[in-house]
Amino acid sequence: MDKKTTQLYSFHKSQEAKFIDFGDWSMPFSYEGTLKEHDIVRHSSGFFDVSHMGRLEIQYSELEKISKLICSEIIDIENNKALYSIFINENGYALDDVIFWKFEDKLILIPNASNLEKIKNHLENYNVNFIDRSPDTVLIAVQGPETINLLRDNFDIPEKFCTSSTENYLYARTGYTGEDGLEIMTDNENGTSLINFLIDKGSKPCGLGSRDTLRLEASLPLYGFELSENITPVEASLSWTITNKSDYLGSDVLNEQLSSKNHKILKKFTIDSRKIARTGTVGIAGDTSGIVTSGNFSPVLNKSIGFIMFENKPSLNLIEFDIRGNLIEGEIVNKRFLS
Amino acid sequence: MSDIKYLETHEWYLLKEEVITVGISDFAQNELGDIVYVTLPEVGQTFEKGAAVVEVEATKTVADAYAPMDCTITEVNSQLETEPETINNDPCGDGWMFKAKVNTVDDSGMSYQEYETFVS
Numbered sequence: 001m002d003k004k005t006t007q008l009y010s011f012h013k014s015q016e017a018k019f020i021d022f023g024d025w026s027m028p029f030s031y032e033g034t035l036k037e038h039d040i041v042r043h044s045s046g047f048f049d050v051s052h053m054g055r056l057e058i059q060y061s062e063l064e065k066i067s068k069l070i071c072s073e074i075i076d077i078e079n080n081k082a083l084y085s086i087f088i089n090e091n092g093y094a095l096d097d098v099i100f101w102k103f104e105d106k107l108i109l110i111p112n113a114s115n116l117e118k119i120k121n122h123l124e125n126y127n128v129n130f131i132d133r134s135p136d137t138v139l140i141a142v143q144g145p146e147t148i149n150l151l152r153d154n155f156d157i158p159e160k161f162c163t164s165s166t167e168n169y170l171y172a173r174t175g176y177t178g179e180d181g182l183e184i185m186t187d188n189e190n191g192t193s194l195i196n197f198l199i200d201k202g203s204k205p206c207g208l209g210s211r212d213t214l215r216l217e218a219s220l221p222l223y224g225f226e227l228s229e230n231i232t233p234v235e236a237s238l239s240w241t242i243t244n245k246s247d248y249l250g251s252d253v254l255n256e257q258l259s260s261k262n263h264k265i266l267k268k269f270t271i272d273s274r275k276i277a278r279t280g281t282v283g284i285a286g287d288t289s290g291i292v293t294s295g296n297f298s299p300v301l302n303k304s305i306g307f308i309m310f311e312n313k314p315s316l317n318l319i320e321f322d323i324r325g326n327l328i329e330g331e332i333v334n335k336r337f338l339s
Numbered sequence: 340m341s342d343i344k345y346l347e348t349h350e351w352y353l354l355k356e357e358v359i360t361v362g363i364s365d366f367a368q369n370e371l372g373d374i375v376y377v378t379l380p381e382v383g384q385t386f387e388k389g390a391a392v393v394e395v396e397a398t399k400t401v402a403d404a405y406a407p408m409d410c411t412i413t414e415v416n417s418q419l420e421t422e423p424e425t426i427n428n429d430p431c432g433d434g435w436m437f438k439a440k441v442n443t444v445d446d447s448g449m450s451y452q453e454y455e456t457f458v459s
Contacts, residue, residue, distance in 0.1 A: 034398045213398055274376035276396050285347040297375040297398055
């Protein structure tokens with residue numbers, strides 16, 4: 001089957017992007033190289049075409065029903081906020097981690113690309129009405145410390161984790177890189193002019209390769225790796241997202257895990273080397289063992305970092321990894337990778 | 340550079356007076372993306388043709404470079420230990436990985452033109 005491409009495919013081709021298959025999609029992996037793009041986003045401004053992700057428009061009449069399906073408080077937060085939350089199934093597992101943008105008149109729900117159909121089916125099963133705006137819009141994430149200054153003349157800049165809109169754009173001061181920036185949604189016919197505007201302002205195109213190294217360095221989970229239908233938010237060390245005080249699907253399981261503390265647990269690690277403990281690598285810490293969910297090189301720390309899921313809370317901070325037959329030591333870190 | 344030959348596993352080698360110099364092709368470094376670490380062999384280690392000699396860590400994936408023929412390592416490019424990106428920048432020049440004395444000559448690699456056809 002031919003892979004799907006975004007509306008901006010011809011732009012990516014014109015920039016001689018390298019492509020990678022990502023689920024059903026063929027997406028830009030890099031333009032000038034992953035490490036260079038990583039550096040651009042950490043020090044100036046880069047933009048990502050993330051139009052493969054979903055965009056569902058939802059009316060406020062549906063909010064009570066949505067509140068029964070996610071682990072975070074959504075009703076009481078102001079109507080100009082963005083919210084990171086997780087759809088939970090009846091067994092407490094994560095169906096998807098998503099962003100909600102609240103506007104005065106509606107909400108936009110942004111599921112992961114690979115989970116869009118699943119979330120649409122889930123919403124339909126619980127009689128939540130929505131309009132799928134994904135096919136007729138694009139989504140561009142503009143990220144990096146210079147981004148806000150570049151966009152200030154043309155966009156009213158909301159507070160961090162807040163939303164705003166103009167006639168042509170819906171946007172929020174959110175992202176997936178650990179840097180400041182805006183994520184901007186607009187109709188397909190405005191996509192190319194938005195990209196050209198960003199390039200004129202000096203922002204550079206970046207691909208999914210650097211998006212992955214950036215999110216990992218920013219200690220952010222990726223669905224399918226740190227979260228899945230076999231992993232609860234409590235197990236993924238995302239208990240801070242559990243702010244929904246009412247009953248919701250799977251809440252009994254999460255509450256039980258929170259009180260018993262008897263569950264597998266995701267930890268972050270560093271290795272004092274550039275040797276990477278990749279997904280699937282086994283690590284032993286004291287009397288418990290774990291499996292690496294994501295691992296890569298951190299350009300800022302100049303060493304290898306990652307997430308590892310342990311069977312139980314480890315008694316030691318020292319991890320011994322078996323990296324393709326070699327025993328390599330790593331260390332559990334409880335703070336974020338970047339301060 | 341016309342004496343350089345290529346393998347289907349994307350290494351290049353230059354055979355000269357029973358010594359081979361080995362690296363990975365421009366196609367291979369481009370496929371791997373940014374290389375951040377290499378595990379080089381020890382001088383004196385002996386490898387059979389097809390055995391994994393160098394482990395190449397890139398942000399995208401990890402890959403091995405294999406011995407083009409039976410050989411014993413005589414020199415490694417230690418610059419790669421601190422500047423592995425040299426392989427990305429100059430794969431068939433400064434990005435060479437190791438030199439080795441050939442124990443059994445097998446000069447069956449592809450010419451540049453044949454390799455270009457193979458990867459296209």
